[in-house]
Amino acid sequence: MLLCEDNEIYRIGLRVLIELEPDLVVVGEVVDVASACSLADLVDPHIVVIRQGLLPHMQEESVSALCSRDRAVLILAETESKLDLAGALRAGARGYLSRWVAAPRLVDGIRALAKDELVLDPAFARHLLQFLTTGPTGAAEIPAQLSALNPLTDRQRTVALLVAEGMTNGEIAARLSVSDATVKSHITAVLRRLGVRSRTQLAIFVNNDTARQS
Structure with missing residues (x-):
């Protein structure tokens, strides 16, 4: 795992938290996006954790570069007012959590990313709707005939709703x-x-279906 964080205290805290887990390893630390891209090419981490503030105006090309070689990018957002979830997803990021997320949730999110799951803070779920109208990877890729969750069984519908809330497989299983x-x-x-x-x-x-029904 590669950490991209310019606050030394926060970065050290992240590393200590992650390395307490026997199955997680930090292979590098950097303080800016350019260094993250360069080091990622050298150490080829499975996951890159980056503070959103280091991505001014959501530099999609930088996120796309970090996502190359099937790497998972987890963006830690500082304030909801600065969110650009659409840009992050369009660039290929698979994780979007609050920078102030609880430690167990962060660790669970990192493990979920390692399993190729989508990790999204439930508080940011409504921003997924922006993604529907922000380019070719948005609504155009979702078949037009999908207008409801009716084809699903009750249990499948419940699981789908929990996925939309940003819960990982492990969290859904526990629930x-x-x-x-x-x-x-x-x-x-x-x-x-x-x-x-x-x-x-x-x-x-x-989320789009829920918004239409509300």
């Missing part, structure tokens, strides 16, 4: 008292029934 494998199976079935290709598109669709 529903089922195994991670069962959650993964439900998500696979939901994607197939709705005709969407990823958790990101599923979350976008569910």
